[in-house]
Amino acid sequence: MSLKITVIGTGYLGATHAAAMAELGFEVLGLDVVPEKVEMLQRGEVPMYEPGLEELLRQHVAGIEGSSGRLRFTLDFAEAAAFGDVHFVCVNTPQRHGEYAADMSYVDAAIASLAPHLDRPTLVVGKSTVPVGSAARLAAYLAEHAPAGAGAELAWNPEFLREGFAVQDTLRPDRVVVGVRSERAEGLLREVYAMPIAAGTPFVVTDFPTAELVKTSANSFLATKISFINAMAEVCEAAGGDVAKLAEAIGYDDRIGHKFLRAGIGFGGGCLPKDIRAFMARAGELGADQALTFLREIDSINMRRRGQMVEMAREALGGGAFLGKRVAVLGAAFKPDSDDVRDSPALNVAGQIHLQGGQVTVYDPKGMDNARRLFPTLGYADSALDAVRGADVVLHLTEWREFRELDPAALGEVARGRVILDGRNALDPAVWRKAGWVYRGMGRPTA
Incomplete structure (x- = not known):
């Protein structure tokens, strides 16, 4: 008999995992506590933009014409427990308000809601990024509170x-990592x-x-690599060097590599910043704080950009x-x-300039609605051309392909000042200068 899978938490991680499990041939039941999100997913719509995800979802959600019907959604933990042989916990672990530590309340709530309904041998698999030591604590909780007792096993699969x-x-995936305590869980x-x-x-x-530790250490390494090249950009600014050429040169060393060596305004998002702080x-808490003091400087370099x-x-x-x-x-x-x-x-840069009296107009191919909700006082345009209209300076801050393919001459016709600051070092300086723009990249004062 084929395994049945549940996915608890249908945000970015959970919705993707649920659709992928259905694509791999499993019957899948996704669970969330937000009715609007469940209704949306059941219609084959996703609450975020992720290339290919909505198409994959629609291939499998039950009730959509032509779908495999292998994927459904529910609000009911009892239904999920009765359905699934393997339960993936995919809820968020944001940064705790006012602290560096991770907020484990969503993970704890998911396990607490599921446990009372686990009355047969089952495997609960954590995928959320958690502080080391969480899995052992949650495994003990499951064994104590699930009717199946020790039959309700836990595994960790970052x-x-x-x-x-x-x-x-x-x-x-480039690798699958599983933390297990039994051959059954591994199997x-x-x-x-x-x-x-x-x-x-x-x-x-x-x-x-x-x-x-695998996820947090991987993210810490990537953050370190990004902040390293951004620190070199600061030195290049002072010394008159070109950080893009510096990155190219050191990247040919196969011990270093070219990936994550593009200097700019730094990293953000829902993972790297909060993960290195939680780490x-x-x-x-473990008494090993000196081992990770370097991450404070990594964070500081990043925010300084x-x-x-x-x-x-x-x-x-x-x-x-x-x-x-x-x-x-842009x-x-x-x-x-x-x-x-x-x-x-x-958005942080846009917000800082706005607070200092600048009239800021933002354009992004996909992030406009979310940006408006977060920064409603900024100006927004429906296109790059409209954003640039009348501008004294243009800031390129997210490296969308659409921005790399812009026509500098057309933008120059509507801008008040032809000055482009490349916060991602992703544009071609020669193309922009040929169209009459002053181009300036970060860490490239003479480029």
Whole structure:
């Protein structure tokens, strides 16, 4: 008999995981506590922009013509417990308000709501990013509160989704990591991931603490790499170097590589910033805080980049106040191919300039609605051309392909001042200068 899978929490991670499990051939029941979200998903619609996700969802949601019918959604924990053999917990772990630590209330609530209904042997699998030590605590809670007792096992299977690539990262992951305490748990997860494993995906079996540490340590390494090249950009600004050429040169060393070496206004989003902070907080609780003190500087470098872009804009406008100046901001999402504006460096820069008296107009291909909700006092345009109209300076802050393909000459016709500040070092300086623009990249004072 084929395994039946539930996915608890149908946000970005959960909706993607549910659709992918259905694509892999399983019957799937997604659960959420927000009725509007469940209704939306049941119509085959997703509450966020993620390339390919809505199409994949519509191929499997029951009731949609032509779908496999393998995917349904519910609000009922009892229904989920009765349905599933393997329960994936995919709820959010945001930064705790006023602290660095992770807020575990959503994970705890999901386990507490599911446990009383687990009356037969089952496997609960955590995918959320949690502080190390959480899995052992939750496993003990399950054993105590589930009617099935020790038959209600826990495993930890961290997610490694990249926004903009979430569907392929789920269907064709670069690795599957499982923290387990029994051969049965390992066997069930090998069955769940049989297709990716058969296609060559490495399957790493480990204990609970190591599985929990994999995600936070991976994100910490990536954040370190980004902040390293941004620190080099600061040195290049002072020394008259070109950080883009520096990154190209060091990237040819295969011990370093080119990925994540593009200097700019830094990282944001719902993962890297809060994950490195939660990692520091947890290390402190474990008495290992000195091991991660370097992450404080990584965070500091990253946040400093936003202020440096504000100062670059001030310099471009003559070095005085922003009052009465029109500033166009291209980008609102924290990265391209996403509508996620959580901790977006682009919106942070736009907001800082606005607070200092600048008249800011923002355009983003997908993030406009979310940006308006977060920063309702900023100006918004329906196109890049409209955003640039009358602008004294243009800031390129999210590296959408649409922005790389803009016609600088057409934009120059409507801008008041032909000055472009490239906060992602992703535009071609020669193309913009040929159209009469002053181009300035971060960490590239002479480029």
